[in-house]
Amino acid sequence: MWPVIWAAARTYAPYITFPVALVVGAVGYQMEWFIRGTPKQVVEEQSILERREERALQEAAGKDLTQVISLKEKSEFTPKAVLNRNRQEKSSN
Structure with missing residues (x-):
């Protein structure tokens, strides 16, 4: 008889475990909020981009x-290109 039960449990495992997991998850969720209490209002901070724009x-x-x-x-204040740094200027010859 046990082999028949194990074969049926193996075949129908998703149909059995999903409702069980759903109930356990819902009970755990409710217990967590009961223990924590009601959630406090979260004050939204400005993002870095909003602060920068302000x-x-x-x-x-x-x-x-x-x-x-x-x-x-x-254009006078633009830095020289990296590749031209070691070259001598034409005016310094």
Whole structure:
């Protein structure tokens, strides 16, 4: 008789274990919330991106954004390319 029972249990294992696991999970979930108590309200923090945007807006609040550096002036401050660092300048010869 035992071989027949084991064969049936092996065949129908998913149909037996899923409802059992579902009940055990639901009971465990309810017990956890009973032990912990009611959940507290979570205060949402601003993300890093939101903080960065807020800081940029505060910095830009007192500036005149129509006054920008021209591209000609800006090109003087660009660093030399990494591959050209060890080459001698033409003007230094």
